[in-house]
Amino acid sequence: MDVIKRIDNLMKEQEWSDYKLAAESVLSSSTIANIHRRNTVPSIPTLEAICSAFGITLAQFFSDNNFTVQLxxxxxxxxxxxxxxxxxxxxxxxxxxxxxx
Missing domain, CATH: 1.20.5 (Single alpha-helices involved in coiled-coils or other helix-helix interfaces)
Incomplete structure (x- = not known):
């Protein structure tokens, strides 16, 4: 799975900018920028924060089926x-x- 592409798709679904994702996940703007600009795969704690912002679990993030339950x-x-x-x-x-x- 392409983790960065999955994050991008979730951002598009929510119509979120990098700034909005940083604010909702309580991560720095530079962390989010590095994911996109440098193609840096986030660490597990960073990915957990991103998933929390989207209201999904890590399992849902990595799920192959397109059905996700928003929590x-x-x-x-x-x-x-x-x-x-x-x-x-x-x-x-x-x-x-x-x-x-």
């Missing part, structure tokens, strides 16, 4: 917190959510 910041935060839970905690939360239906 708002609260949803993204929940998924991020989920990663740090133990298996038992995940099971309990999942059961709680199922009971709320």
């Amino acid at each position: 708002n910041r609260d949803q993204l935060d929940l998924f991020t917190q989920w990663i740090y839970l133990t298996d038992n905690q995940k099971k309990l939360i999942y059961q709680l959510i199922k009971e709320m239906k």
